[in-house]
Amino acid sequence: MHKRPQNKLNASYLTDPIAADRELWGRETSLHTRRGFLKKSGLMAMSTALGMRIPFAALMPAGMIPAAFAASNAPDVIPSKDGLIVLNDRPLNAETPAHLLNDAVTPNNRMFVRNNGVPPTNIDADNWQLSIAGESCIRPTSFSIADLRARFETVTLQLQLECGGNGRSEFVPAASGNQWTTGAIGCPTFTGVRLRDVLNYCGVAEDAVYVGYYGADTHTSGDPDLDPISRGVPIGKAMERECLIAWAMNGEDIPLQNGYPLRLVCAGWPGSVSGKWLNRLVIRDRVHDGEKMSPPSYSVPANPVAPGSRVPNEDMRIIESMPVKSLVTFPQSGITHDFRERLSVNGHAWAGDNQISAVFISIDFGTSWLPTSVQPAANRLSWQSWQSWVNLPEPGYYEIWARAMDERGRSQPMVVPGWNPRGYLNNACHRIAVQAV
Ligand SMILES: Nc1nc2c(c(=O)[nH]1)N[C@H]1C(S)=C(S)[C@@H](COP(=O)(O)O)O[C@H]1N2
Numbered sequence: 385m386h387k388r389p390q391n392k393l394n395a396s397y398l399t400d401p402i403a404a405d406r407e408l409w410g411r412e413t414s415l416h417t418r419r420g421f422l423k424k425s426g427l428m429a430m431s432t433a434l435g436m437r438i439p440f441a442a443l444m445p446a447g448m449i450p451a452a453f454a455a456s457n458a459p460d461v462i463p464s465k466d467g468l469i470v471l472n473d474r475p476l477n478a479e480t481p482a483h484l485l486n487d488a489v490t491p492n493n494r495m496f497v498r499n500n501g502v503p504p505t506n507i508d509a510d511n512w513q514l515s516i517a518g519e520s521c522i523r524p525t526s527f528s529i530a531d532l533r534a535r536f537e538t539v540t541l542q543l544q545l546e547c548g549g550n551g552r553s554e555f556v557p558a559a560s561g562n563q564w565t566t567g568a569i570g571c572p573t574f575t576g577v578r579l580r581d582v583l584n585y586c587g588v589a590e591d592a593v594y595v596g597y598y599g600a601d602t603h604t605s606g607d608p609d610l611d612p613i614s615r616g617v618p619i620g621k622a623m624e625r626e627c628l629i630a631w632a633m634n635g636e637d638i639p640l641q642n643g644y645p646l647r648l649v650c651a652g653w654p655g656s657v658s659g660k661w662l663n664r665l666v667i668r669d670r671v672h673d674g675e676k677m678s679p680p681s682y683s684v685p686a687n688p689v690a691p692g693s694r695v696p697n698e699d700m701r702i703i704e705s706m707p708v709k710s711l712v713t714f715p716q717s718g719i720t721h722d723f724r725e726r727l728s729v730n731g732h733a734w735a736g737d738n739q740i741s742a743v744f745i746s747i748d749f750g751t752s753w754l755p756t757s758v759q760p761a762a763n764r765l766s767w768q769s770w771q772s773w774v775n776l777p778e779p780g781y782y783e784i785w786a787r788a789m790d791e792r793g794r795s796q797p798m799v800v801p802g803w804n805p806r807g808y809l810n811n812a813c814h815r816i817a818v819q820a821v
């Protein structure tokens with residue numbers, strides 16, 4: 385495999401009109417002259433490039449170019465993964481195009497892969513050991529997977545995992561790291577035992593603060609003394625009923641790239657807290673200090689900063705619950721549709737530790753919003769599916785935008801929110817392109 389070539393028009397241009405301009409027309413034309421309206425020449429140029437009219441063009445916000453231009457290249461191939469886009473092959477990082485996430489429960493072959501190091505090989509699941517230790521562990525113990533099955537109640541839950549850097553590609557100035565667009569999210573079912581049952585069995589001391597994980601993957605440098613990643617969660621999160629030590633995904637062995645044979649699943653928080661190839665947990669009397677646990681990793685400025693700022697580590701906070709977000713998973717961006725027929729639209733929405741209260745869609749660049757019907761979650765920390773339909777009034781270019789709101793009334797921004805040095809937590813509305821004919 386190879387590194388993907390940069391898309392000529394990558395998603396960051398969606399929010400950088402000058403760069404988009406330069407890329408599209410070979411010069412800086414100033415696409416828009418006043419807030420909310422495209423300059424006529426820019427508008428015509430866009431319509432020409434799209435090859436169709438934009439009926440709601442006057443409503444298109446400044447600083448945006450059509451979502452149609454963000455379509456990605458043909459996917460690379462990863463064994464046992466279907467149509468995922470490889471962002472990096474060493475370590476392997478691959479995301480799922482939105483239209484391949486249409487299932488209510490994400491299939492194993494469509495679950496994104498985010499590796500920080502090199503996965504273990506020659507895994508012997510029958511002899512896999514998980515040790516529980518740490519300063520605040522009263523009875524350090526080691527378990528085989530058979531021990532876990534025998535000693536604790538087995539539970540199956542549908543749980544959303546989203547990388548903290550999902551959406552990073554849209555930040556301007558660009559943040560380094562995998563340039564995820566929208567596909568570092570999935571919501572399969574996981575089967576295993578509750579983390580808290582195992583921790584309680586091993587005895588959680590009064591002074592316990594955090595639970596950290598270690599996995600069997602190795603550092604890309606090959607140095608055996610370095611961990612690729614070792615993160616964790618505060619003890620309060622670890623003790624929630626939904627935190628699992630899982631050996632199955634959708635009723636099958638967890639795929640190798642997703643942590644076979646055992647992984648931690650602490651859903652609703654950055655995916656990085658859900659350790660793969662799990663072989664050791666530590667109950668800590670302090671905030672866990674493993675690799676990528678402290679700022680600037682998986683941290684954002686405690687207070688908003690200007691784009692491009694340098695932020696000292698002491699001014700950063702570790703990310704906890706992920707923000708409200710949604711995807712349009714049907715139709716696929718770029719389709720052609722007969723404008724006389726209504727168009728079904730559906731997708732999913734999730735909100736970290738919280739529930740979704742509503743999802744709205746817009747076909748006029750966010751000027752008006754239509755309600756959708758939102759399904760209840762399978763269980764806490766599972767995404768919720770939504771359905772709706774639209775009528776496109778006349779032939780031309782349209783975008784469908786989705787916007788979710790959580791139970792606390794917080795909704796997604798239409799533009800990329802708070803710039804941060806590492807490019808985390810972009811929960812801007814998902815946009816797809818549709819051509820009505
Ligand atoms: N041992 C280990 N656990 C890990 C990682 C890793 O590289 N090694 N990556 C983390 C990150 S950053 C994310 S987003 C999720 C991704 O899970 P997935 O690859 O199953 O989608 O796993 C987390 N757990």
Ligand SMILES: [Mo]
Nearest residue numbers: 547548655656
């Ligand atoms: Mo991640």
